[in-house]
Amino acid sequence: MPTNKKYFELIILGCSGGPLSGKTCSFLLKPTDVAYVDYIETNNGPKNYPLLAIDAGTGLTSIFDILDNEEKNKLDYLKSSFLVELYPKTFDNMDKLVNCMSKFICTDNMDIKIPFSNIKQSLLDNCVDLDESTGSLTNFQIAHRILNSINGYFITHSHLDHVSSLVINSPAFKKPKKVFGISETMTSIRNNLFNDSVWPDLVSLGLISLNILEENVIHNDLSDRYALSLFKVSHGMHLINNDRYFSTAFLIKDKLHDYNVLFFGDVESDLSSNTNYNSIIWNNVSHLINEDKLNTCIIECSTTDMPPPLFGHLTPSNLIYEMLNLRKICIDLKNKHPGKQIDQTLPYDDDYYKSSIFQPLKDLNVIIIHVKETLEDINPRQLILSKLNELNTVHNLGINFSIALSGISLIV
Numbered sequence: 001m002p003t004n005k006k007y008f009e010l011i012i013l014g015c016s017g018g019p020l021s022g023k024t025c026s027f028l029l030k031p032t033d034v035a036y037v038d039y040i041e042t043n044n045g046p047k048n049y050p051l052l053a054i055d056a057g058t059g060l061t062s063i064f065d066i067l068d069n070e071e072k073n074k075l076d077y078l079k080s081s082f083l084v085e086l087y088p089k090t091f092d093n094m095d096k097l098v099n100c101m102s103k104f105i106c107t108d109n110m111d112i113k114i115p116f117s118n119i120k121q122s123l124l125d126n127c128v129d130l131d132e133s134t135g136s137l138t139n140f141q142i143a144h145r146i147l148n149s150i151n152g153y154f155i156t157h158s159h160l161d162h163v164s165s166l167v168i169n170s171p172a173f174k175k176p177k178k179v180f181g182i183s184e185t186m187t188s189i190r191n192n193l194f195n196d197s198v199w200p201d202l203v204s205l206g207l208i209s210l211n212i213l214e215e216n217v218i219h220n221d222l223s224d225r226y227a228l229s230l231f232k233v234s235h236g237m238h239l240i241n242n243d244r245y246f247s248t249a250f251l252i253k254d255k256l257h258d259y260n261v262l263f264f265g266d267v268e269s270d271l272s273s274n275t276n277y278n279s280i281i282w283n284n285v286s287h288l289i290n291e292d293k294l295n296t297c298i299i300e301c302s303t304t305d306m307p308p309p310l311f312g313h314l315t316p317s318n319l320i321y322e323m324l325n326l327r328k329i330c331i332d333l334k335n336k337h338p339g340k341q342i343d344q345t346l347p348y349d350d351d352y353y354k355s356s357i358f359q360p361l362k363d364l365n366v367i368i369i370h371v372k373e374t375l376e377d378i379n380p381r382q383l384i385l386s387k388l389n390e391l392n393t394v395h396n397l398g399i400n401f402s403i404a405l406s407g408i409s410l411i412v
Contacts, residue, residue, distance in 0.1 A: 002296075008411070036119045071120075088377075261294065269314055331356055
């Protein structure tokens with residue numbers, strides 16, 4: 001059963017599925033045992049600590065907003081979020097008096113904290129790279145330093161809502177940035193963004209380094225602290241030539257603690273794509289879940305249940321299908337040993353799995369990202385979470401579903 005070891009801090013810079021700009025998917029990942037101040041690049045060069053960016057839908061602006069809002073609203077910072085307040089009917093009269101984030105985030109197996117908390121004071125106390133004229137640092141100066149402390153960008157796919165800040169923030173880069181992804185993603189970024197037409201060719205200038213990583217293998221040499229595996233996933237079809245469009249899932253391992261987190265870019269169900277890309281991932285991570293070496297999966301659920309076309313995205317029912325398949329694979333793996341015959345041809349929704357004493361997904365954190373904003377009065381996150389929890393109970397999965405909200409950190 002997954003338990004919270006508190007090895008990873010996931011900083012949510014943006015997690016919306018659009019159409020709002022400035023809040024789309026971008027995340028920072030760091031070990032919890034390294035202080036924020038240790039990431040800041042000093043005049044002596046960058047610190048050799050792993051601060052990874054996963055996707056780049058937003059960047060410098062969101063880092064600044066977090067610092068600025070935390071300074072202005074320190075006591076109430078964790079009570080709400082822009083993506084909650086966007087829908088006034090999320091609240092009733094009593095809700096306004098309490099922590100509204102608790103409606104969206106299950107803290108049974110993870111913690112919430114304020115990102116970059118007290119970083120300004122820490123920098124001042126350590127006299128790190130202070131402004132020569134003032135002996136202090138503004139929030140924008142701190143945000144700029146955090147941006148330049150990112151060791152690498154891991155991009156799931158090249159849609160603009162996942163790469164825009166890599167382009168817009170590039171004039172603020174003080175050193176070359178390494179960008180990693182599958183071949184299709186790196187080729188698209190090279191040909192369609194840094195092509196000297198849409199944006200200057202920063203690749204040829206050496207400011208952007210695009211690095212193709214082979215999928216389905218473990219990359220141990222990207223970071224002293226983290227190992228990474230990439231898996232292709234289906235994100236629908238190209239509209240013109242009807243070829244499949246590929247996104248990526250990242251399995252990130254903390255080598256110090258032998259612990260993992262699983263992160264999906266935009267993805268559709270194997271049911272929708274008629275492929276087995278997701279099943280390949282579930283087979284790769286099932287032993288980690290069974291051995292309590294993975295307790296969190298970050299995955300999209302863009303809309304409420306609706307008829308096709310879904311444009312390569314997940315809905316609650318399709319996501320629950322994927323979780324049922326994952327549970328089946330975990331239970332089948334546990335039961336697979338010499339001398340014990342188990343019928344592994346049973347369907348994923350067979351009562352055998354529902355009634356099993358061993359429920360491998362109990363307390364697994366499944367964090368929902370990429371919810372698309374609507375013009376309705378009610379927050380779509382409420383509807384999606386309600387449906388997921390309803391099906392979660394029906395199928396006895398025991399998952400801790402949460403909705404990601406921008407501007408917070410999750411400790412997993």
